[in-house]
Amino acid sequence: MDRLTALELFVRIVDRGSFSAAAADLGMSRPAATATIQALERRLGARLLHRTTRQVRPTSEGDAYYRRCTAILADLEDADQTASGTVSGRLRVDVAGSLARTMLLPGLPDFLAQHPRLSIHLSEGERYVDLVREGVDCVVRAGTLADSSMVARRLGTIEEITCASPAYLERYGVPLAPDRLAGHQMIGFVSSRTGRPLPLEFTVDGAVVEVALPARLLVSGADMSAAAARLGCGMVQAPRYRFADDLASGALVEVMADYRPVPTPISILFPDNRHLSPKVRVFVDWATETLAPFLSR
Known part of the structure; x- marks a missing residue:
């Protein structure tokens, strides 16, 4: 196997932390990948990778070699595509x-x-x-x-709004301000980072106020959150663009427009x-x- 392919394989193994994943990315077998790295290490006279049953990580020599290889491969790709005038x-x-x-x-x-x-x-x-x-x-x-x-x-920020369905508002009333939300419910959007539902967020006199309402329904997807809001399961907050069609059709209604959440970056x-x-x-x-x-x- 040529030296360039060996460099590409080595960099991919470090990036992916796996011989198998790197080999699959490059369309080669795991045994072939192993043999290529062994040959590279013999040629250099240095051990490049620590291998365990759980992970693969570079040695100190391998880390230095990795940094040089990534720069070389990037420069080569840049040169090829600059010369051809195309990206591929x-x-x-x-x-x-x-x-x-x-x-x-x-x-x-x-x-x-x-x-x-x-x-x-x-x-x-x-x-x-x-x-x-x-x-x-x-x-x-x-x-x-x-x-x-x-x-x-x-890149910028996008406007956030609070919405509910007409059926929900008919049942629970139209909330006029964040401090008048007693008796209301939200659809709990579960954070992928914390595993807990995110509170509703409002801007009051320039300050951010968080309100954690009761949530009988928890969801982890934006589409399901919007669908549940249409069915009257509670209030929901999301970027305005997600609700553009629902707002136009009347399936959802914006509430507390004077207290919109902080725009999302x-x-x-x-x-x-x-x-x-x-x-x-x-x-x-x-x-x-x-x-x-x-x-x-």
Whole structure:
């Protein structure tokens, strides 16, 4: 096996923390991957990886070699694609909630037409994604970001509202202010980080006020939360774009518009331990432009 393939395999093993996952990514067998790394270590005269039954991690020599290899491979990819004038390969992107379907997906056909040698694996979720370990190139996330080793580009903010169905409001009354919510219920949206339902959030005289109402229904997905709200299961908060059709049809009604939650930041994140490849760069630039009309600065 040639030296370039060996470098690519080594970097992928460190990124994924697994021989099997790295081998599958590169379309080779686990035994072939093992033999390639053994040959690389013999040629260098150094042990590059610590192997246990649970994990694979670089040695001190392997860590230094990994940093050089990632830079070399990134420069090579950049040079190839600069010379050809095209970007190529597969791009893995994870997008929070319905941002993918509502804001990004409609423009993807044009983006793919502009880059015919590029393919995209687009996943949709709210959970924390370990980009390096899972082989994901970048993620688009809503909300305040936890400290991480990733590079984050804040794209803007999106308006949040509080909604309920006409049937719910007929039964429980229309709430006029956060301090007049006694007797009301919320649909409990369970945080993927804490495992507990998030309180409702309101802005009162410039300050953020959290209200944890009783929740007889707990959900962990944005679509289910909206569906439950339509059925009158309780009040719900989410970005306005998620409820645009429901508000237009009257299936949901905004309440307490004078006390809306703080707008939610939208960010795109990618690892900081690797050179920003051309395929990631073009996607980040396109996503930034595509999301701009929906966001406030």
